[in-house]
Amino acid sequence: xxxxxxxxxxxxxxxxxxxxxxxxxxxxxxxxxxxxxxxxxxxxxxxxxxxxxxxxxxxxxxxxxxxxxxxxxxxxxxxxxxxxxxxxxxxxxxxxxxxxxxxxxxxxxxxxxxxxxxxxxxxxxxxxxxxxxxxxxxxxxxxxxxxxxxxxxxxxxxxxxxxxxxxxxxxxxxxxxxxxxxxxxxxxxxxxxxxxxxxxxxxxxxxxxxxxxxxxxxxxxxxxxxxxxxxxxxxxxxxxxxxxxxxxxxxxxxxxxxxxxxxxxxxxxxxxxxxxxxxxxxxxxxxxxxxxxxxxxxxxxxxxxxxxxxxxxxxxxxxxxxxxxxxxxxxxxxxxxxxxxxxxxxxxxxxxxxxxxxxxxxxxxxxxxxxxxxxxxxxxxxxxxxxxxxxxxxxxxxxxxxxxxxxxxxxxxxxxxxxxxxxxxxxxxxxxxxxxxxxxxxxxxxxxxxxxxxxxxxxxxxxxxxxxxxxxxxxxxxxxxxxxxxxxxxxxx
Ligand code: NAD
Numbered sequence: 001x002x003x004x005x006x007x008x009x010x011x012x013x014x015x016x017x018x019x020x021x022x023x024x025x026x027x028x029x030x031x032x033x034x035x036x037x038x039x040x041x042x043x044x045x046x047x048x049x050x051x052x053x054x055x056x057x058x059x060x061x062x063x064x065x066x067x068x069x070x071x072x073x074x075x076x077x078x079x080x081x082x083x084x085x086x087x088x089x090x091x092x093x094x095x096x097x098x099x100x101x102x103x104x105x106x107x108x109x110x111x112x113x114x115x116x117x118x119x120x121x122x123x124x125x126x127x128x129x130x131x132x133x134x135x136x137x138x139x140x141x142x143x144x145x146x147x148x149x150x151x152x153x154x155x156x157x158x159x160x161x162x163x164x165x166x167x168x169x170x171x172x173x174x175x176x177x178x179x180x181x182x183x184x185x186x187x188x189x190x191x192x193x194x195x196x197x198x199x200x201x202x203x204x205x206x207x208x209x210x211x212x213x214x215x216x217x218x219x220x221x222x223x224x225x226x227x228x229x230x231x232x233x234x235x236x237x238x239x240x241x242x243x244x245x246x247x248x249x250x251x252x253x254x255x256x257x258x259x260x261x262x263x264x265x266x267x268x269x270x271x272x273x274x275x276x277x278x279x280x281x282x283x284x285x286x287x288x289x290x291x292x293x294x295x296x297x298x299x300x301x302x303x304x305x306x307x308x309x310x311x312x313x314x315x316x317x318x319x320x321x322x323x324x325x326x327x328x329x330x331x332x333x334x335x336x337x338x339x340x341x342x343x344x345x346x347x348x349x350x351x352x353x354x355x356x357x358x359x360x361x362x363x364x365x366x367x368x369x370x371x372x373x374x375x376x377x378x379x380x381x382x383x384x385x386x387x388x389x390x391x392x393x394x395x396x397x398x399x400x401x402x403x404x405x406x407x408x409x410x411x412x413x414x415x416x417x418x419x420x421x422x423x424x425x426x427x428x429x430x431x432x433x434x435x436x437x438x439x440x441x442x443x444x445x446x447x448x449x450x451x452x453x454x455x456x457x458x459x460x461x462x463x464x465x466x467x468x469x470x471x472x473x474x475x476x477x478x479x480x481x482x483x484x485x486x487x488x489x490x491x492x493x
Pocket of ligand 1: 172173174175176177199200201202230231232233234235236237239250251252253255256258259272273274275276306307308404406432472476477
């Protein structure tokens with residue numbers, strides 16, 4: 001099929017049925033030429049007036065210049081958060097805090113379309129995902145945690161205990177779910193009575209800055225939420241600041257380890273949500289059509305930029321051929337292209353750097369002898385794109401079976417017995433998530449007891465709910481976000 005170049009959409013196979021473009025209007029969002037840091041309730045340039053550009057990865061078009069926070073700015077933000085904690089937010093009754101958090105939840109819902117378009121522009125993800133997943137879930141997180149703000153004593157953290165907030169939380173987040181990760185961090189911290197300094201990822205700062213506007217709109221007292229934009233140095237300044245009592249980090253295992261080293265001995269409380277290399281295990285008795293959808297959702301949702309992505313497919317040998325045939329057919333129907341087109345399934349890779357990483361690891365897969373396959377697919381000329389890719393003939397020793405690729409690349413391995421499936425699934429330094437596909441409930445229970453993963457989905461994949469805790473262990477990190485468990489990380493219980 002023909003690619004339609006910049007801003008267009010590319011169909012992956014010939015098809016009798018052509019879709020007309022269904023672009024989401026971009027005009028709902030007004031992007032300012034430049035953005036300041038959000039400190040003490042106001043937007044202001046960085047002390048040294050440095051900035052960086054954020055671009056649309058689907059077109060490489062610059063979207064805005066954003067302030068680059070240095071140590072002096074981070075210091076100002078932490079001081080603002082401390083004052084707000086001591087004077088306003090800490091002493092405020094939970095029911096009163098809840099009103100602000102509900103307001104934020106409601107305003108996100110009211111401005112959902114604006115958030116969705118901005119997220120797709122800055123991140124490259126398809127509008128149907130930002131519209132139907134990221135933004136509604138972000139709002140739901142604020143709604144959910146608002147409900148806890150006046151019930152902390154009943155959260156079950158110890159009989160008769162009066163859980164207290166920790167103080168100032170320094171929070172650093174990645175680019176794959178920019179608004180949603182901000183919500184995962186801010187909502188429980190605020191409900192528990194902490195104040196926050198949040199550092200969004202350098203390639204996706206815009207929805208966090210729109211969220212700052214929402215905080216203003218909600219009348220949130222100044223200094224309760226502060227947003228400092230910048231890259232790794234800004235993040236390092238946040239986590240190393242002596243005025244930060246609690247560090248919450250979501251990102252790569254490598255950076256997580258650096259943060260652990262810098263926080264060692266400081267007494268700061270930590271939670272780490274890191275990388276993953278999840279096994280999605282399909283048994284021969286699984287409903288194969290459903291499993292195919294689950295595999296597609298597991299690894300091609302959000303271009304595979306998902307920490308819990310089902311990046312290793314483990315399929316029972318007896319059904320491997322038929323499952324892979326169906327999977328290839330299904331991949332041929334995916335539509336790659338303009339993230340703002342409502343028909344698009346696969347959007348842009350978030351950055352040049354990430355695209356290079358995906359290319360390098362895929363080349364390593366071929367060099368190690370795995371067979372690479374993608375549906376026929378012409379990529380748009382501008383922007384960062386990678387076709388949905390499946391590697392078969394993968395052995396557990398291959399780099400593509402061991403390392404997190406964080407892209408639309410599936411590594412397929414086979415197994416013969418349930419014991420072999422468990423051994424292969426657990427053969428990873430990570431432990432974030434897994435999937436199991438089988439008709440038998442007893443087999444689901446047998447397997448979930450043996451899989452070393454924080455979350456196991458059965459006959460589904462990538463399902464999230466604010467009431468449900470999420471997190472990993474081993475190199476996937478520690479601590480839980482979501483649910484009652486997510487509050488505990490922000491309480492001095
Ligand atoms: P990254 O670790 O490079 O960056 C994450 C954040 O940390 C960014 O805001 C970055 O600016 C900041 N940062 C970089 N160096 C820092 C330092 N030395 N000190 C403090 N902050 C620093 O990761 P990424 O590439 O943005 O995100 C992808 C990674 O995040 C993947 O490994 C993915 O699995 C992981 N992730 C995990 C979860 C989870 O819940 N477990 C969720 C989403 C993403």
